[in-house]
Amino acid sequence: MSGISDARPLAIPRAVEKIEPPRPSSPRGMWWRHGLAMLALVWSLFPIVFIISAAINPSGTLNTAELLPKNMSMINFDVLFSDTSRPYLTWYKNSMIIAGFGSLASVFIGACAAYAFSRMRFAGRRPGLLALLMLQMFPALLAFVALYITFAGVGDVFPAFGLSTSPGLILAYLGGAMGANVWLLKGYFDTVPRELDEAAKVDGASHARIFFTMTLRLVMPILVTVFMLAFVGLFSEFMLASIFLRDVDSQTLGVGLWSMTKGNERNRLFGQFCAGAVLASLPVVLLYLGFQKQLVGGLTQGSVK
């Protein structure tokens, strides 16, 4: 395919372009695209509008919530912050700590492994890489019973790393740290010319020096991407968090918000819940909008939320 397209004379596409010059101001032939796109926007945005309007609707229950509120107030937010039996700010802090430290550690472990796999040749390199790919089919999630029992046991000996603790949950997440992103990272590491390493080596730099002072800087874009993917993933993780975090004060936003929708609370606390949901969405939405390019690049290369 590439051979044929390379051989094509360049004149034809140029000519076609001239026949149809870009006419940015002309809406002709575009109106139906705009129409359908608007329809798609309505579909994708109405739940979001609903959450926001329920959050600022002072009546604060599900049966009075509407798509567009008649009144506006911040009372739901006040209630949210002052509810002592549902420590929202503590949940927020826990979520940020778990997702932040978890993804930092995960990026570092992944980068170390990618460096070894990309730059060094050793026995078991290829099988190791393939084994990591295979292991991704068996998410630690599926071993949740074993993880629960193990960490219950760990907690008996080291209360700081047991169930209902942030360090314990971070540790549980880190099991897959090396495998999760090593392929994505290794692909990027491979694009950094080996000649740079060779030159540094000739100049007497050790492998650690090359890694920490040179390679890590050169691959910074992919590190940022992987960090954000990991952050978004951990911030939104619910299953292990709900199994591990039994105590109210140790819970994350996901588990905490879920507890606000159980049974009869769902109707009564709806405004408060929506206020919490809006604030909980902010970090991830901001990350997405701010780093759209990097995240989209990461997503298309094979990472699924």
Next chain:
Amino acid sequence: MSPQDTQDTRGPEGPTGVSDGAKTKSLGYGRPSGTSPVWLTVTKWVLIALTVGVLAIVAQKTIEQGAWIGVVIAAFVAMCVVVVYGTRRAVPLKYLLPGLILLVTLQIWPIAYTVATSFTNYGDGHLFSKQVSIEQVIANSVREVPNAPRYKLSVAVKEKSDPATAEIFYLLTDPAGKTYLGDKVGLSDLPAADVEKAPNGRITKAAGFQILTAIQVNARKDLSTFAVPTKGGGGIKSVGLSEAFEGKAIVSYDKATDTLTDSTTGKKYVAVNARWEPADGQGGAFPQGWKENVGFKNFQNVLTNETLRAGFLKIFAWNFVFAVVSVGSTFVLGMLLALLLNNARLRGKGLYRSLLILPYALPGFVTALVWSSMFNQDYGLINKMLHLNVDWLGDPWAAKAAILITNLWLGFPYMFIVCTGALQSIPGDVLEAAKIDGASALRTVRSIIMPLLLVAVGPLLIASFAYNFNNFGLIFLLTGGGPFEAADTSIGSSDLLITYAYRLAFSGVSPNYGLAATVSIFIFAFVALMSYQGFRRTKALEDVN
């Protein structure tokens, strides 16, 4: 490992001055190879010493708890750290070790442990060893000795834990006013400074504990079988809500014949199916059983037990349909939108794209919880806006529809993103060639764009399938697996295998870890099979291209 394999076995040449100086300016010219600055060496050894020190503390603590496996692991890890980082050998391992240790202990070990658990009866009534079950039965069989003193009792759990499920503690005050703490292992002193007592001596507050209200105590069904073992074979049991007595056990254990004997009735109990069953077959077994290996019984149960098999197959079928329809619907919508917006003359594409990504940017739990409220029959937005009265979460088919609609909303932006990326990477001249050859727009999409698109996103579709197959959060937060049929409350009509396994293990009144692990194994097997087939197919697709 040959010498050139590793980066630290450098030649003796040092700086040569012919290397590309511009690129390596900051890389430490002029130091002979193989030596590092002193502070780095010192830091390295301090870190190694610290790690070994921490592991020594870990070992110390695990020894105190008698957990020998922890000691072995700690010693092994410490040895690895010293060998890998203390010497100049094994350079790749220096980078792989942290990830490797975490991988082995937190991903491979749990999988192995899951497999092991699936061959046991681990679960409610089978939580402890046989020895503990004997102690529990004996402690629980205590009868009050007439005129024995009674304790004032407060039932408590650890502070900030769940009153409905957390481990129970008895806070006791004897007639002399001395306070004790009792748990399933035994009795210990509770310093008077840590507690507040009511005038009658009953503890009303204790540091680190949360005292249950009468309603909470009544809700704890496990209290009836709870007793604090005391020295001499007796135990402390509760009488009502606020008093407890210490009594003598009427059941005794005979090691030689491995039987329990009830001294009041003379009845003997023998070990059958990990429980103490009456030897004469009359009456029920003691509720306290023990954990033991049951071989393939769990697997056999799933495959042959009528109700279990029917439910399992039903869940499996829906699980499969759910994953396929989710991937299919999100892909079609995402692709159509990508095609729609992939036009050079369309204005405002950037804005459209940013807004269309928003559903994907919301955390998954927010989406599921909000949609679950919107699907509420009486107050929900969907019924209100469309003037319907569908019981979305209470009707089996409507619940499935609700899940698929929500997942379409949640997942189409991802497909939109990847399709847009793939469309933009299709070379323009291919499309122009089609145009010149007179292909219609539809024909171009079908014969040129679709094949190229599918090759690009094929692996992502498989990954998406594997992800959705275990999409726990969505189902659990949206429908909770329900609605449930009255006849069989363990199997919900929108359950996935993973939510089913979760409920088996954590949500029910009687957790069955063994069966939950077995269901996990089935998921493992199925996902592995699908992924293997899928990846083989994409390889074929790539080769064709």
